[in-house]
Amino acid sequence: MDRFDVIVIGMGPGGEAAAGRLLEAGRRVAVVERELIGGECAYWACIPSKTLLRGPEARAEASRAAGVATPALEWAGLRDYRDYMVRHLDDTAQVTGYEQAGATVIKAPARITRPGQVEAAGQLLQADHIVIATGSQPRRPAIDGLDDAEVWTNREATTVRDIPGRVLLIGGSAVGAELGQFYARWARRLPSSSAPAGSSTARIPASGSWPPRRSRPTASLSAPGPPLPAPAAPALSRSSLSTMAARRRPTW
Ligand SMILES: Cc1cc2nc3c(=O)[nH]c(=O)nc-3n(C[C@H](O)[C@H](O)[C@H](O)COP(=O)(O)OP(=O)(O)OC[C@H]3O[C@@H](n4cnc5c(N)ncnc54)[C@H](O)[C@@H]3O)c2cc1C
Numbered sequence: 001m002d003r004f005d006v007i008v009i010g011m012g013p014g015g016e017a018a019a020g021r022l023l024e025a026g027r028r029v030a031v032v033e034r035e036l037i038g039g040e041c042a043y044w045a046c047i048p049s050k051t052l053l054r055g056p057e058a059r060a061e062a063s064r065a066a067g068v069a070t071p072a073l074e075w076a077g078l079r080d081y082r083d084y085m086v087r088h089l090d091d092t093a094q095v096t097g098y099e100q101a102g103a104t105v106i107k108a109p110a111r112i113t114r115p116g117q118v119e120a121a122g123q124l125l126q127a128d129h130i131v132i133a134t135g136s137q138p139r140r141p142a143i144d145g146l147d148d149a150e151v152w153t154n155r156e157a158t159t160v161r162d163i164p165g166r167v168l169l170i171g172g173s174a175v176g177a178e179l180g181q182f183y184a185r186w187a188r189r190l191p192s193s194s195a196p197a198g199s200s201t202a203r204i205p206a207s208g209s210w211p212p213r214r215s216r217p218t219a220s221l222s223a224p225g226p227p228l229p230a231p232a233a234p235a236l237s238r239s240s241l242s243t244m245a246a247r248r249r250p251t252w
Contacts, residue, residue, distance in 0.1 A: 002104065004030045007118050007127040009110040011094075012039020015133035019103060029103045030127065032110035032120045037094035040135060040154075043086045048158035049178050051085045052078065056185035073186065075163065086159070141170065154179070163187060 004027075008019045011033035022029045036043055055078045063070040087093070098105050108121035118125045138153065140146070157179050167183045169176055 001124045001126050002030070004028045004104070004125060004127040006030075006129045006131060007032065007110075007125055008131040008133060009112075009118065010039065010132065010134035011037040012133060012135050013041050014135070015039070015131065018131045018133060019098065020101075023098075023101045023103055030106065030118075030125050031098055031103050032106045032108065032118065032125075033091075034107070034109040036089065036091040037098065037105075038087075038091055043089055044155045044158050045175075048082050048086050049154075049175075049182070051082045052158065052182050053178055056182060060185065075186065079161065082158075089159075143170070157183075 006018075006022050006027055006029050008015045008022070008029065008031045011019065011031050015031065015033070016038070019029055019031050031037075033039075041047065055073055059071050059073055062068045095105050095107065104125075106120045106123065106125075110118050110120040112130060113119045113124070116126055116128065116130070118127070118130060154175060163183065163186050165187060167180075167187065169180045169183070172180075
């Protein structure tokens, strides 16, 4: 049985911050992630949402400035850049980065079998400490008729390939507001023919994602774009998630 100082379960922003600092401090660390290293934020939340918002935001700003021609929105270009920013849903570079930093990386669901013991991918791991950073569970709101509707979560909404002509957004929190803004600003500019058949009433419960969250998004991403550089080190700090997408994709 492998022994570690710390086992980190879940490698979203929370798990990444913990693992990065522990590795920096020279601890023996195992990280276990059942989906993608980077978690919800990197692939279906903070990063794609801010990336998708930036184009429409720049256009809206320009349209309010005197002496500036309003730029046109170009969906295919933005969509490709979004795919690049979410690493084409591929965390290979992150796995390599953590391994190079000294961590044991296991890509599988983890289960705590007893105090200090974790099972993942058929392996038993032991540690003095276990960090549980598994994020939150989605909740489907109790709304009559919802079971009969095609429902999108933040995953489908942020990996969208063809923008629907109409979207009904349920939930007006930060996530609802930003996704609503994105769809409103794009839908108004697309010819109605660009909305795929049958998708004109897509609904997005933006207050959280409901069970399909843990399955792969239905929208598939396009062919790989520019290759990501190999990470020099895993995530050690994240100053502001909200501003991250304004920069080039970080290398972890
Ligand atoms: C559209 C949208 C936009 C957002 N924008 C922002 C923003 O701009 N700024 C901001 O601060 N926040 C934003 N958020 C919120 C942000 O995404 C979350 O706060 C953040 O992802 C939470 O991080 P976490 O590490 O706690 O959990 P998660 O990111 O959910 O990561 C948890 C990880 O644990 C893994 N896991 C779960 N169970 C197991 C198990 N048994 N074994 C192994 N692995 C497991 C999961 O696969 C997942 O990768 C946004 C959210 C959405 C939906």
